[in-house]
Amino acid sequence: GKELTDVSNLVEEIVGSEVSIRGRVHKNRLVGTKLFVILRESGFTVQCVVEETRVGANMIKFVKQLSRESVVELIGVVSHPKKPLTGTTQQKNVLPRRSLLNLPLVVEDAARSESDIEKSGKDGKPAARVLQDTRLNNRVLDIRTPANQAIFRIQCQVQIDIMICHYPNRVLEIHTPKLMAGSSEGGSAVFRLDYKGQPACLAQSPQLHKQMAICGDMRRVFEVGPVFRAEDSFTHRHLCEFVGLDVEMEIRMHYSEIMDLVGELFPFIFTKIEERCPKELESVKKQYPFQSLKFLPQTLRLTFAEGIQMLKEAGEEVDPLGDLNTESERKLGQLVLEKYKTEFYMLHRYPLAVRPFYTMPYENDSNYSNSFDVFIRGEEIMSGAQRIHDPELLEKRARECCIDVKTISTYIDAFRYGAPPHGGFGVGLERVVMLLCALNNIRKTSLFPRDSQRLTP
Ligand code: 4AD
Missing domain, CATH: 3.30.930.10 (Bira Bifunctional Protein; Domain 2)
Structure with missing residues (x-):
């Protein structure tokens, strides 16, 4: 397959070129027929726009049901987002173009994620000690932040x-x-x-x-x-x-x-x-x-x-x-x-x-x-x-x-x-x-x- 590009390397110079990236499903949001998937890799994130017209309804269905933290690989073209993105999400989109066939490279299905850990204090509020212990008990997930x-x-x-x-x-x-x-x-x-x-x-x-x-x-x-x-x-x-x-x-x-x-x-x-x-x-x-x-x-x-x-x-x-x-x-x-x-x-x-x-x-x-x-x-x-x-x-x-x-x-x-x-x-x-x-x-x-x-x- 194509050589993988690090998410942190999706820089201005490669807008318009096709890249292959691998990351974790950080967030997944369906808007109309478009699915916005935020992929995270080593602390950096990128928004991937999955369009039904390009990949077909089945692929949209498949991507939608992926649990958070799943590891996926996709091929797409780097573009600028229409609206500026916030946070560490880079000012780039990746528009998956090919069939996304190698998408289900799910190595792990993490049941819990960073925000589940955040919630685990008393009454949903992070309690310092509890939070620290919970984080450390789930350190493998915690170090992904x-x-x-x-x-x-x-x-x-x-x-x-x-x-x-x-x-x-x-x-x-x-x-x-x-x-x-x-x-x-x-x-x-x-x-x-x-x-x-x-x-x-x-x-x-x-x-x-x-x-x-x-x-x-x-x-x-x-x-x-x-x-x-x-x-x-x-x-x-x-x-x-x-x-x-x-x-x-x-x-x-x-x-x-x-x-x-x-x-x-x-x-x-x-x-x-x-x-x-x-x-x-x-x-x-x-x-x-x-x-x-x-x-x-x-x-x-x-x-x-x-x-x-x-x-x-x-x-x-x-x-x-x-x-x-x-x-x-x-x-x-x-x-x-x-x-x-x-x-x-x-x-x-x-x-x-x-x-x-x-x-x-x-x-x-x-x-x-x-x-x-x-x-x-x-x-x-x-x-x-x-x-x-x-x-x-x-x-x-x-x-x-x-x-x-x-x-x-x-x-x-x-x-x-x-x-x-x-x-x-x-x-x-x-x-x-x-x-x-x-x-x-x-x-x-x-x-x-x-x-x-x-x-x-
Ligand atoms: O001050 P310490 O005990 O000095 C020595 O071990 C001497 N042999 C060093 C020397 O060459 N004179 O330890 C050195 C440093 C401390 O300043 C501290 O930064 C760290 O080691 N340290 C600890 N870090 C984490 N947990 C502990 N329990 C530590 N104890 C010392």
Whole structure:
């Protein structure tokens, strides 16, 4: 048969030519002897005008009874609509000309559709929790919506841009094990399992192995892979499995080199998304309206102490050597936006006590550390730091943080053979996309989310 044309490619230049398209029946409306079928493909729609005079009464009858979401294929000529069409429906018609014989390519007869999901809240009103759960329970249908199609295209673009940035900088892509003898980040958020009779856990991050790669002279490495956290709480921003984007690199002079990399990488990503995904951003905005992210070409860097000071001046009660809670982070995000006109910034020199055991203490004041967090719209997307490369100090810090040193002895030993000063960072892909599009829930940016209450579909 004829090669298929994507619905998104039905552009001005091909008006008048014959195309073959495949899509889902989005809507179906009979007006007189004409049937208007809106076909949807990957979030884009086109109106197909099926006329009885061209295709015959039987075909009209057949098309009319097709259930919504059926997949059909048709051949027709592209034309301009008489009246402008609304929404993502393109300003084009496809007039099916040939007999439409290959129309009944129905691969699936979806009983429920997006609008059925919309209706499933109480009294037909969408109730937030119910709606979210219903959507996720029917995720295969849910991801067909234009906004969701767009979200995952944006996510893919973010990942591509991160790679584009890394490869020319001679950063080596690595893959580290997800089955581990001990936890890497500490704390209770660990999935424990039995590894052929030996206690084991799922990797909470590639942290230990990416550092061991540096000990193995790999100099600059990155990894994109699954990260597992046995989170107990059910929040808008925590998943039990997410995609981690990790970098680890040698430091030449100062840990600010890591922040320099972050400061270049993200403005690049934000700019590229606007350039490469304008239609996708539109689609998301249509369903979940948001303002484009405000960021500075030169990424703002504040010290943790400066952040605390700003919060105090605004009347907030904060512990100068404690961690910021979600509310304080949000509040600081607002203050930073007002003062510096940016929704993307870094906060560095965190108190040592709130950072993982492997974090390098600040050489001039061991209450603090050479570490940083990065925020978009007042929420954390990344944490990073210089790491301890002295095995004695590393072991001491692990013990102080109540880590069972036996389970990570091969990691600590890696530093006994000599290691350069190094550091890196870890980003959560779902969080970046959630905050880039100002979405209210991380489940919207995870294809099949896993959280404290969900292991299916
Ligand atoms: O802050 P985290 O725990 O840091 C690490 O894993 C370090 N090893 C990174 C490093 O190189 N220093 O996690 C890093 C990022 C967070 O900033 C957040 O974006 C994301 O991972 N993240 C989560 N995303 C979704 N659900 C969760 N439960 C997450 N926990 C962390």
